Amino acid sequence: MFETGSVCNTKPLRRDAMPIIIHKTDVSPPARATLILAELLGLKIETREVNLPSRQQFSPEYLEKNPLHTVPLLEDDGLVLQDSHAIMIYLVSKYGIEHEKSVP
Numbered sequence: 001m002f003e004t005g006s007v008c009n010t011k012p013l014r015r016d017a018m019p020i021i022i023h024k025t026d027v028s029p030p031a032r033a034t035l036i037l038a039e040l041l042g043l044k045i046e047t048r049e050v051n052l053p054s055r056q057q058f059s060p061e062y063l064e065k066n067p068l069h070t071v072p073l074l075e076d077d078g079l080v081l082q083d084s085h086a087i088m089i090y091l092v093s094k095y096g097i098e099h100e101k102s103v104p
């Protein structure tokens, strides 16, 4: 459903903005929750697959962004968030109104 590097929704709400990136794996309920919310908000999301069984979450690059070594991880315009609850609050706070305006 959400392939690595794929754009899961292309509604042009943030046409000029850098894409929001969510690091995820499909077997992670908290990661899926953030992606479902992003889709409901009509956000353009790029995903990055993190292979947990291969312990990719412990790579130096990933640990630098998330010392908790968990998914999901959100990157948006320089902001990095490491917890699904924080990510969802952030997405609704920042983009929820934009979404509301887009509903006829």
Ligand SMILES: N[C@@H](CCC(=O)N[C@@H](CS)C(=O)NCC(=O)O)C(=O)O
Binding pocket: 027, 028, 029, 030, 031, 052, 057, 068, 069, 070, 071, 072, 082, 083, 084, 085
């Ligand atoms: N409270 C965190 C929990 C995230 C979490 O535990 N993710 C699991 C997958 S469901 C994970 O990344 N585990 C890998 C690890 O701990 O190394 C959130 O809601 O984002």
